[in-house]
Amino acid sequence: DAGVTQSPTHLIKTRGQQVTLRCSPKSGHDTVSWYQQALGQGPQFIFQYYEEEERQRGNFPDRFSGHQFPNYSSELNVNALLLGDSALYLCASSLGQGAYNEQFFGPGTRLTVL
Amino acid sequence: GQSLEQPSEVTAVEGAIVQINCTYQTSGFYGLSWYQQHDGGAPTFLSYNALDGLEETGRFSSFLSRSDSYGYLLLQELQMKDSASYFCAAKSGTYKYIFGTGTRLKVLA
Numbered sequence A: 001d002a003g004v005t006q007s008p009t010h011l012i013k014t015r016g017q018q019v020t021l022r023c024s025p026k027s028g029h030d031t032v033s034w035y036q037q038a039l040g041q042g043p044q045f046i047f048q049y050y051e052e053e054e055r056q057r058g059n060f061p062d063r064f065s066g067h068q069f070p071n072y073s074s075e076l077n078v079n080a081l082l083l084g085d086s087a088l089y090l091c092a093s094s095l096g097q098g099a100y101n102e103q104f105f106g107p108g109t110r111l112t113v114l
Numbered sequence B: 001g002q003s004l005e006q007p008s009e010v011t012a013v014e015g016a017i018v019q020i021n022c023t024y025q026t027s028g029f030y031g032l033s034w035y036q037q038h039d040g041g042a043p044t045f046l047s048y049n050a051l052d053g054l055e056e057t058g059r060f061s062s063f064l065s066r067s068d069s070y071g072y073l074l075l076q077e078l079q080m081k082d083s084a085s086y087f088c089a090a091k092s093g094t095y096k097y098i099f100g101t102g103t104r105l106k107v108l109a
Helices: none
Strands: A005-007 A010-013 A019-024 A031-037 A044-050 A053-057 A064-068 A074-078 A087-094 A109-113 B003-005 B009-013 B018-025 B029-037 B044-049 B053-057 B060-065 B070-075 B084-092 B096-099 B103-108
Touching: A005 A087, A010 A019, A019 A087, A019 A109, A031 A074, A044 A064, A044 B096, A074 A087, B003 B084, B003 B096, B009 B018, B018 B029, B018 B084, B018 B103, B029 B060, B044 B053, B044 B060, B044 B070, B070 B084
Parallel strands: A010 A109, B009 B103
Antiparallel strands: A005 A019, A019 A074, A031 A044, A031 A087, A044 A053, A064 A074, A087 A109, B003 B018, B018 B070, B029 B044, B029 B084, B053 B060, B060 B070, B084 B096, B084 B103
């Protein structure tokens, strides 16, 4: 049973560039949430995707956008990168839109913006 | 605003019992989850409380009091492998989780 996978593992970008992060949910899961975790902090909710639509968004600017594909995998795009975007980006999958409470997290993508 | 407060660090010895508290202030509160995260690892789900009371899962138990906006995670028979960061997370509305700042647990031999 495949767990949540994310790619790439690490990424280094410069200010102003754009980045795309990818996530494949746990087998059988249809809901994907994205989180940003700064060093020493808790994960912060970016947004959640279900049935290929963004269902809810956290307090993140429009530079952060996403997409969910018919196979439930998802992408997170960040435009015009800032130094403050350096963080661990976590993808979490779950079954059902809020009906189940256990989220399964992937290993994350470590983004460094120089 | 919406926030969850946890102690930043807790230290205990192997075999002991430790309690990690969490107070929350959120709108549209549905329930409280707890996650464990080892250094360099992904958060892993421990428990979820939707109703008041104690939920027990092996060595771990979680408690919720909605009237006090308070919960705690109780870890019994501590083991070295329990050294990790622990996060409470409030389910705010149907889809969104707000995480606390995390509590770093150090288990000493």
